[in-house]
Structures are given as structure tokens and as C-alpha cells.
Amino acid sequence: MPEDIKPRGVVVGTDGSTCSLVAVRWAAREAAMRHAGLHIVHVVSSLVFPVSTLAWPGGRVPDEVLEIQENEARNAITDAVAAAREAGADESLEVSCETAHGGAVPTLAGRSDEAQMLVVGCHGRTGRHRRLLGSVSTGLISHAHCPVAVVHEEFSETPESAQLPVVVGIDGSRTSESATAIAFNEASWRGAPLVAVHVWSDADLLPVDVMGPAGLRRAADRTLADCLAGWLDRFPEVPVTRVVRFHDPVGNLLEQAEHAQLVVVGSHGRGGFTGMVLGSVGAAVAQAARAPVIIARKR
Helix, strand or coil: CCCCCCCCCEEEECCHHHHHHHHHHHHHHHHHHCCCCCCEEEEEEEHHCCCCHHCCCCHHHHHHHHHHHHHHHHHHHHHHHHHHHHHCCCCCCCCEEEECCHHHHHHHHHHHHHCCEEEECCCCCCCCHHHHHHHHHHHHHHHHHCCCCECCCCCCCCCCCCHCCCCEECCCCCHHHHHHHHHHHHHHHCCCCCCEEEECCHHHHHHHHHHHHHHHHHHHHHHHHHHHHHHHHCCCCCCCCEEEECCHHHHHHHHHHHHCEEEEEEEECHHHHHHHHHHHHHHHHHHHHHCCEEEEECC
């Protein structure tokens, strides 16, 4: 059964974009599953102005410009609350909202201190390339203090997708252990099977002629078994399929993600994982996967 979780809510960032509203709907269903509240945050940033305030007479932004900005903020919050209510989540879901001023990444990272999970769209209103992570989602993967869920605009939850498994990437690292805990809880809440994927990217460091392919396979199987030890007993209701691969962790995880309702990965791996751009396989998977991706973070 799902493990006890501290009574803190799910925080979701919105900027009024279509992608952020998809994220709000997903966050509402996530909060309902957790029996937690949903807190919607819209950040008003001075960076929306193309020129410095010094360009305005007296160095002050005109009141009419600030009024437009505040109206946009109210509309973004109104649309987000409506999206949360329309998500089909529990009617008893508590929804709170907030308009904050400052930078989106530091503001949302600050809200993550007391959150069970932080949810964002893969890109916001300024995102020009749909298949690239936006600056906010990229920044939060690196700086948030709780798990970060990245939801793509193309994601659509259907009765068919709800039958798909939860996929978790496991490499034996510390954040991988956190990812495993999240994945088992998510699978239990959703009544879904779990696919545990271990990609041994350190195989090149081992002498194949000494261990042999069969020896490498046994070592990889043993690593995955060790990582799952204990979790199978805690979650007997979750069917688990084990997948072991060698090389290309991103490609292998994305292959499994094609048939998943959710993917869970750690923010930093071990060995070759830690040297990747953005420091994680998680960021690369979050960028390319169609399913929502939760990146486990060390508090």
C-alpha cells in the first residue's frame, strides 16, 4: 500500500499557456490521489518587459502597463483554477492560488521547500521549440527541493492510458532510490503495474573477456534485484516487470516510456550518468518523453 506522506500539497506553476494548463489538470489529479491540497502559483516577472524600466519616463513603469500585467495574472489564475476543477479530480480537493512577483525559477523553487511535488509544463508562453524543455522547467530540475513533474502539452490522459504501466529508471544511486519509492507509490495509487528499468552504463569499464556477457548480465540482474529488495514486500499489490539493458540509458528509458502513463527517474545518477548535460538522464528523458516525467530530487 502507499506509504505515509507528510501532509503537504502539490504545487503547480502556471503562466496561462496551453502547456501550463495541461500541467495544472495533471497536478489536480495527482493531488487528489495523494489526498493533498493543490496550490497554483503564477509568477509575474519584470522580465516580461522588453526594455528596462529606465526607458520609461522617470524610470517608472506606467500604471496602465502594470494594470495589463495584473489582468493577465488574474486571467491566468482564473483559467488554472477552472482547469483544476474540470480535471475530474475529487470534488473535495482544496485549491489555493497565489500571484507572486520575481523570477519564476527562484519563486517556484522556494515554494518547493514545503511541497510534496512541484509540477510544471515543459515550456511556457515563450517556448518556441515544443520538443525542448523551457528555461523554467530546466531550472527547477536543478534547483527544486522536492520531486519535479514535467508535463508535455501533447499529453492527454485517457481510460486507455490509465491502464499503462509506471516506468522507473533504477541505477543504484541515491536519487534512484528516491525515484523507486515515488514509482511504487504512484503505481499503487493508480492501480498500475510497474516496469523497473536498469541500464548498466558502466559496462564499458568492466573487462568483458573476464566476466563474459553472461557474467555482466548476472551482475546487472543482481544490482536491480538489490535495488528492488524490500519494495516488493511493501507493495505486494504492484506487479513488477524487470528490464535490464546495457548502454544508452536515455534511449532505453524512452523506449519504455512510449508505452507508459508515467516515468520516474532520479535527478543525478552514478558513473556516466553524472557527467551528462544538466547532470542527469532525467532531464533528457523529461525533454523527449510524451508521458509525464517525475524527477526525484534530494531534499
